[in-house]
Amino acid sequence: MVIDTQFYMKLALDEAWKYQGLTYPNPAVGCTILSSQNEILSVEAHKYAGAPHAEVEALKSAYFRLTDDSKILELHESSQIHTYLLQNHNNCFNGVSLYTTLEPCSHIGKTPSCASLISKLGIKKLFIGSTDSNPQACGGAEIAKNAGIEVESAVMQKECDELLKPFDLWREERFVFFKWAQRLNGTIDGGLISSLKSRTLVHAMRDVCDLLVIGGNTVRVDRPTLDARLVGGRAPDILIYSRTKEFDKTIPLFSVEGRKVIISDDLSLLKDYKNIIIEGGGKMFELSMQFADYHLCFMSPSTGGDSNFTTINEKLEILNIQKDEQDIIMWMKQKGNN
Amino acid sequence: MVIDTQFYMKLALDEAWKYQGLTYPNPAVGCTILSSQNEILSVEAHKYAGAPHAEVEALKSAYFRLTDDSKILELHESSQIHTYLLQNHNNCFNGVSLYTTLEPCSHIGKTPSCASLISKLGIKKLFIGSTDSNPQACGGAEIAKNAGIEVESAVMQKECDELLKPFDLWREERFVFFKWAQRLNGTIDGGLISSLKSRTLVHAMRDVCDLLVIGGNTVRVDRPTLDARLVGGRAPDILIYSRTKEFDKTIPLFSVEGRKVIISDDLSLLKDYKNIIIEGGGKMFELSMQFADYHLCFMSPSTGGDSNFTTINEKLEILNIQKDEQDIIMWMKQKGNN
Structure with missing residues (x-):
């Protein structure tokens, strides 16, 4: 079995499909995070509207894995997790890679933007499946690039697009x-x-x-x-x-x-x-x-x-x-x- | 998703099931190897009689990943791989963990014993699913323990026993x-x-x-x-x-x-x-x-x-x-x- 970029994206995809149909008005998204030494730190998904985005869930699990700071496990609101991570990351994410089935959002809505959070944590590399075509949320890859993160797009894009399609159809029509x-x-x-x-x-x-x-x-x-x-x-x-x-x-x-x-x-x-x-x-x-x-x-x-x-x-x-x-x-x- | 011992054993299990029915007179076995920093280095299986055992296949892939020494990729005979690894490992396996669905064999047959190979490479921890009850091959865990390797047995034992059952039945009767x-x-x-x-x-x-x-x-x-x-x-x-x-x-x-x-x-x-x-x-x-x-x-x-x-x-x-x-x-x- 080949352990490569596709393997890690597939983990994110499988996790996200578990919540397909449950996340409206948000898309089903999955996220895998690897340490600087390529240990899998977390594989998480967006579970329902109002819950943290997949990237935030995955950063939360990865932070706990890296630091053993269990205080973060008590936080369930996305904005609380954002704030806590920004205040306490202490460069623990240096060298980390993040795989996400959908371009991280640039949109500040119920939750702060994932792209800006990712950009501020010292993450090294971002692997993206589908590009976000939603005008309200797109541009996340650009934000990350501007922050000096290496970005690789279109990783398993066909499979990520299939995961995203229900949301895209829903947004466009039904x-x-x-x-x-x-x-x-x-x-x-x-x-x-x-x-x-x-x-x-x-x-x-x-x-x-x-x-x-x-x-x-x-x-x-x-x-x-x-x-x-x-x-x-x-x-x-x-x-x-x-x-x-x-x-x-x-x-x-x-x-x-x-x-x-x-x-x-x-x-x-x-x-x-x-x-x-x-x-x-x-x-x-x-x-x-x-x-x-x-x-x-x-x-x-x-x-x-x-x-x-x-x-x-x-x-x-x-x-x-x-x-x-x-x-x-x-x-x-x-x-x-x- | 929880990334734990079971997760890594499940990777070995899934890989082994791909070859269920093809490995007689050997059992279907899978093996996952993690670096000292818990990066997945390889997930391999035993593919057919005469091919290297799962552990040898996985050690070969892991060695290449760790050393970039592509000479090992030219070796396909189990005994050649054994010899090459013993001569060239240069302590690259220090701190490595090995997950195998079946206790590594102690039997020197067509191939040298996996248990002795594992014992000589500086591997730190061995996770075993099923215990080998085959009198010709059992005792591998003991060999590893005696070499100072930490051994954890019965990891996902039910699932590993289900993988092994066709071989056990074949050996006993049919x-x-x-x-x-x-x-x-x-x-x-x-x-x-x-x-x-x-x-x-x-x-x-x-x-x-x-x-x-x-x-x-x-x-x-x-x-x-x-x-x-x-x-x-x-x-x-x-x-x-x-x-x-x-x-x-x-x-x-x-x-x-x-x-x-x-x-x-x-x-x-x-x-x-x-x-x-x-x-x-x-x-x-x-x-x-x-x-x-x-x-x-x-x-x-x-x-x-x-x-x-x-x-x-x-x-x-x-x-x-x-x-x-x-x-x-x-x-x-x-x-x-x-």
Whole structure:
């Protein structure tokens, strides 16, 4: 195995994908920090809006590793961590390299700019995956260069761009992904499939998205709630994709407070939303091929059920694989899609 | 993400799993080496019988990284690498840590003992996953301890034992695994599924195994050759699992030279073989649950085909996931199996 720049960027990428779908209105970003002697000091990601950026999380862990100063572990607010690092770094970051999947932000918003923080800590080398095209945050590489940091851009850019794409689409217009849970043998019927951990992750995604599209048949058969109760979160609006408007209103999803439920087969309604999760079975999977940007499959390593959920011919491409205690979590896109 | 002993052992584990099934009569083993400053110098595995052990491969890469002496890259024989390292190390390994999924061998066979090599290079710390219970090779930890190396045993022992189990079973009696290729939607019909890279890996496994068990129906429908031509390898003997003995002898598998083909539904014939790969469809999958030790699935991220290959209720457990350019490669075992 080759241990090189790509290896360290891949660590940052894998960490960031764990939080894909959870970080809006921020992008999913990962960061790896190496000591001057190339020891991995930290691999961290941006976890949710309001949490520190990936670089700040990684600098915090790296600082603790380098100094053993546990006071920093008590700080969770990004601005507090910024201030603490600036006051206490005592040149401990001299010679350090930082790998980030996205150009460090130049934007002073909820948190101070990562680029300026990095520039003031004595960091030697900055490896960047995607260039930030967001006019509010771009220019971080330039700030670092001007501070004398060696900057190498476009490291695993294709993979970093794939990680960033949901955010870019969301910012420009909207991001739509189809999520389903299946067994190894391609079935989705016959009761609970995913682990509690997988289901909790889906609830966290629902909490962040603004519209959940679901097939009419799934609503009738499964009588779902489709909320975010496992994370105590907000339930998204629902679009039941159906020609007929007749539904038993005692189905739990209709009684969730603060949610709008639309029954329609008019997909132009999606234009009112920006972060859209599609759930459902074979029909919705087939339909999703026309308008989903990414596909997310939770696969349980079990067999059973009655029949495979689809037999349409489609080719996908794996963007990232993760494993929780039980399931495999696969982010994919249609093959050939940019 | 926590960067600790387990992280480094996991790198060794993942590298070793890539060669699972290819290393007989040796076990699959992985090795990670860290500098005195905890830089990852190398992550290597044992690749095939006759190739250097994982520790030797990793020491070779680490030596080059530490010294830039490219002469060692020209050496491929284990004994040459041993000799070269002993003569030229010049204390470059002082303070180095070595992580190995299996206790370094004490056995002088085709290659000198890894334990004695490690003991003579000034290595500081040795992390071991599984203890070697092979009477011909055990005792490596003791040799290292006696040489003053700090030894920590049982690091990720469960995972390292799972990696080692095929070899242990093979040594004691036999190792049997069921291998299949499927699409995301659980289908196995309708033409070629796996990438060339996946198929080449299967051919390399066939080259190493001594018996291939295949369902009679698969033979009739697919008319396979079941050899190892993609790696220029030896074709294993075949057991066609079938009650009826009638087969069209123009099916290519019957014409492969130097191979024995048995047609029988008597699985007690397996006792004459030690490394057995089962291929086939749903019926063989179902049957395999009774006697396969591990399951190996090559999954293409595509949908299509006609129907899922099985609907029996089974729970498996993922042991390792790899990804090649296209497919996901999953080693699994039945849930609850030791």
